[in-house]
Amino acid sequence: MAGCCAVLAAFLFEYDTPRIVLIRSRKVGLMNRAVQLLILAYVIGWVFVWEKGYQETDSVVSSVTTKAKGVAVTNTSTLGFRVWDVADYVIPAQEENSLFIMTNMIITVNQTQGSCPELPDKTTVCKSDANCVAGSSGTHSNGIATGRCVLFNGTVKTCEVAAWCPVEDNTHVPEPAFLKAAENFTLLVKNNIWYPKFNFSKRNILPNITTTYLKSCTYDAVTDPFCPIFRLGKIVESAGHSFQDMAIEGGIMGIQINWDCNLDRTSSLCLPRYSFRRLDTRDVDHNVSPGYNFRFAKYYSDLTGAERRTLIKAYGIRFDIIVFGKAGKFDIIPTMINVGSGLALLGVATVLCDVIVFYCMKKRYYYREKKYKYVEDYEQGLGGKMDQ
């Protein structure tokens, strides 16, 4: 019990600190301070100034809505004179972070359930019924083979299929794009962001934007960097591509909104930065499966109640709005962690200088004698002798 108390007293009332050799040498002293300075500069410069290690950070939570505007006219033999507006070319009508605008199409009107010849290709061209297997269906078939071989046109015979007839002829994509006027359509992007940790929220329609400005402005990286209305042609151009080329086979454009905010400063400096990137970029010399398209149909019911449909293979540009960013604000916890780590790193300076002083310098043996005290394992007398 008494021994225990003594140990506790020793533990509490004794302070142990390393004994230090102070070498009075300009060379070594300056070197030591230089190394310490370097480490300190690194810790402060990198961790505190560059990486803002004194801040707690949070990732952005975002909601996006989009709205396209614009009208185009087309005049073709199939459809005649026709006006296209938002309800016609935006499919589907609304999506979460994305908007598809149809720029080109292959339209097949008045399809009905029935039997008709397939499009001719390697597997469907036939000479007689023997070439067609009833009930078969390939990956690229438009329907199920009936087993008959029928005339496709004056010269070619193909296997007949049960399908929506007539089948779509997608061998030629219209060029230039059907809705090439889409280049002048505009896209309004409304974006609300929220940093949950700091309960900070902001929208990309900044407080100083008036309704009048919003009705007339168009985004421009230099003159109108905060106008949230984008001309489609400019988006594609900013990403280094040609709108008219992209419109033919479609593609995907990323509209990136970056919200990097330093919340230690006034919130009016927390601003969105827009950038544009084509997300389906492809190698020019490796052009496998390019562009973006999908099929949809409008269904009608004719006089007899039978169902007809208009099949549309829609080529177009999908605009994906990608919101990212980080906000930082001073917080005591990460500051202390980084100060601690920085102090620990300062110990490296001593290690480095020790290596130089005790291994590389001329007077290393003299210095070593001062720093080290040799203790032999079994010969106790020797231990003291070699000291000092």
Added chain:
Amino acid sequence: MAGCCAVLAAFLFEYDTPRIVLIRSRKVGLMNRAVQLLILAYVIGWVFVWEKGYQETDSVVSSVTTKAKGVAVTNTSTLGFRVWDVADYVIPAQEENSLFIMTNMIITVNQTQGSCPELPDKTTVCKSDANCVAGSSGTHSNGIATGRCVLFNGTVKTCEVAAWCPVEDNTHVPEPAFLKAAENFTLLVKNNIWYPKFNFSKRNILPNITTTYLKSCTYDAVTDPFCPIFRLGKIVESAGHSFQDMAIEGGIMGIQINWDCNLDRTSSLCLPRYSFRRLDTRDVDHNVSPGYNFRFAKYYSDLTGAERRTLIKAYGIRFDIIVFGKAGKFDIIPTMINVGSGLALLGVATVLCDVIVFYCMKKRYYYREKKYKYVEDYEQGLGGKMDQ
């Protein structure tokens, strides 16, 4: 060779440990232990207890499905008595993490391709054909100007446009909202989560929820916190907004599901926490471009085969389901990293106490003499003299 062996032997068989000054002082000793205790408390308290630094963490992977239920009736001069069900007001029928419920609308029935006067506004009102430029189309136009100036109604003349006619009149949003009964619709949210690292998965329909309970319950933060069926009115109300106000011009509601799980404890304690937030909150005094709406059309074919459509400008509430969360489980690697860092931080205690003892205390010169041994660069004799 022999020298090399000696160096190796010295490297392997010698143990170097710093020489320590043990200062027998109650004041200093206690101070040292107090500082160490503080650092230890910080390391253990913050890193281990609060931040759970002994755990490996993983982010949630989630899949969400939603299903709305509810029926509303409306009785207007345009549409007559009409019942609205899920297939009518959810557009599009399914989305990935989101559901749009139409609450208000401007409906324009029986539009056909043709020519008709534009809505009157600053740019479209005209006196004669000279005011209308054929082929022109503004950002807010409904079609392409034909160049004629025609009567819009008895008193006003506007430029004629080739468009879907008659053009939509969206000057007045119906108030109160057309489908104001949507307040009582319900939304079932099914959510499966997965923590890949720990191969732990769970769904928000908890094991103790029966089919009977699921058929009758409605979410309430206090009485039914785990019922995954939400009344729309309650969601909006929980976020501090009025459903009937929001229904008029639309908006976006976030349904946040938080899955923070400590997998060191039993998995039945890993539970979803729901919260609600309006994602398109706006400043009351800065009401630019409020709400949420989009246009879509239903296409019909009349007796002559000509296409007609019903254009709907749909206002409504989009419910975005946002799933987030982190799971943690004990792991030896992060534990060791944090123990190591903690020990390194303990060295800071010695630095702090040294500063106090050797720079601030009265007996600092006496203590310094014990701690430091001065070694002069050139005068070797002096080095030993100043020691002790």
Added chain:
Amino acid sequence: MAGCCAVLAAFLFEYDTPRIVLIRSRKVGLMNRAVQLLILAYVIGWVFVWEKGYQETDSVVSSVTTKAKGVAVTNTSTLGFRVWDVADYVIPAQEENSLFIMTNMIITVNQTQGSCPELPDKTTVCKSDANCVAGSSGTHSNGIATGRCVLFNGTVKTCEVAAWCPVEDNTHVPEPAFLKAAENFTLLVKNNIWYPKFNFSKRNILPNITTTYLKSCTYDAVTDPFCPIFRLGKIVESAGHSFQDMAIEGGIMGIQINWDCNLDRTSSLCLPRYSFRRLDTRDVDHNVSPGYNFRFAKYYSDLTGAERRTLIKAYGIRFDIIVFGKAGKFDIIPTMINVGSGLALLGVATVLCDVIVFYCMKKRYYYREKKYKYVEDYEQGLGGKMDQ
């Protein structure tokens, strides 16, 4: 001023390094080196080799497009012989990271606005008008009660509702699934990834994939691991489920694409790895609210201009494409941070060995005498005496 200069000179030109006791003991020396080796092995092995601490990392930014192919035939009494193609069974026609394929359905043709008896269940079966409250509507109602009690069929009377009539009868889900042939449909997934920090982008259609190969290949984990075309049946099977079972009530499949890339090596080694997981897995013994379905309608206009619709309750499989991954590349900053932390951890070796040498070994008192120098607080004479 002079004193200040002296302090500055002392600060700059003096080098302080701890005095060391060198204990010449094989046991202690080897133990010390062994502990250091362990810590070094841990730092190098774990931090550098395993965790690649010398690399800066970046998360993937991705864009996904999907395309389904395949045709199915059905022959039922309601619809007759009918062919189903992509435009019929993919709803909606395009989504961002997801694709829904209808596999089963309950179809209610020719619904019109009107009054008709509800489906019989606990709450709707009635004996007289007194049982039916006009204007009421339950959660599962198809419409608004008119207050009349009418014959549902020869034997049962139910409350009449104003609704789209006749109401949908969803008591029996067709079994086997209506479009069970969907098992052989194929899904092409096009995925472009981008690592912004390293400006590295790649697509899952690898440079060595030719158009010919792409037209004929199907993904197989062993033989064709890089073919981006998946047979639906195989996806479900790979996740350990039965396609025909899943097709009946629907479900959600995750197609996971993992892009873990070490950009210090050649970019051709950065390859996608596909895996499949059912995201709505449920406990077999806790089958509450299974599968995935939603309702949508096709609207028609009949001869009199009245609106009719075909209501479809679509059961099916939603394929969510989940892209994740990390890329790493050598960078000097994280390397230095980790080297620093590693050196700091080496100090732990000395602490551990000190505990053993000065508290556990037989000769601990002898060693302690060498290491420690005792300084008494008030009796200055004693301090020097105990030192050697």
